[in-house]
Amino acid sequence: MNTETLNNVVEFEPKQPVLSKKDMILSLFENGTTEVETIAAISGAKPSYVGSVLHQAGLIDNYFDLYTSTNHPMNVYSKHFRGKLGFKDVETARRSVRNLEEAYRYFEKLQDRAGQHHTLEMGLTMLDRARWTGKSEEAEIYRLWMVDKLSRPLVDNVKSLEEKRQEKTRETEEVEIKRAA
DSSP states (O other), X not given: OOHHHHHTOOOOOOOOOOOOHHHHHHHHHHTTOOOHHHHHHHHXXXXXXXXXXXXXXXXXXXXXXXXSOTTSOSSTTGGGTTTTXXXXXHHHHHHHXXXXXXXXXXXXXXXXXXXXXXXXXXXXXXXXXXXXXTOHHHHHHHHHXXXXXXXXXXXXXXXXXXXXXXXXXXXXXXXXXXXXX
16 A cells, blocks of 8 residues: 555544444334333344243243244133144134134133133234234134134024114103103
């Protein structure tokens, strides 16, 4: 190198290493920003990813969403589904739906509505996981089970309830007519 080249050299400050999203999330949490939504907004990550990173690091244990593994219990009902649900293929989805049906009936027998609700929630979660990962046939198996559960009448005779409502309306109208007369 000649002297002229040396005089034209521009010095730069050494660059700070760029943090990965995971490192940024952990750093934000460790420095006092603990709300998942806030960390997601700052880091540009999705809340589900932030929750997953913090959970894996053992920093939180109370975040659950569509992508939270069933191996991380969210309540007392979670143990009934651990390792029993999947959508790897159609047969796995069918076996999983049989497990859901078994659990639903078990909770029904106990009159445990929260257990039944959790079972429906797990079915919807698996439907969405399959659907959003392109497993349409597997998702359809879950969807059909959900439709079956949600299509059942909540009362034995809907028509009789409607008739009772109409009868009450007529009685109210008759009372109003008599008052007006």
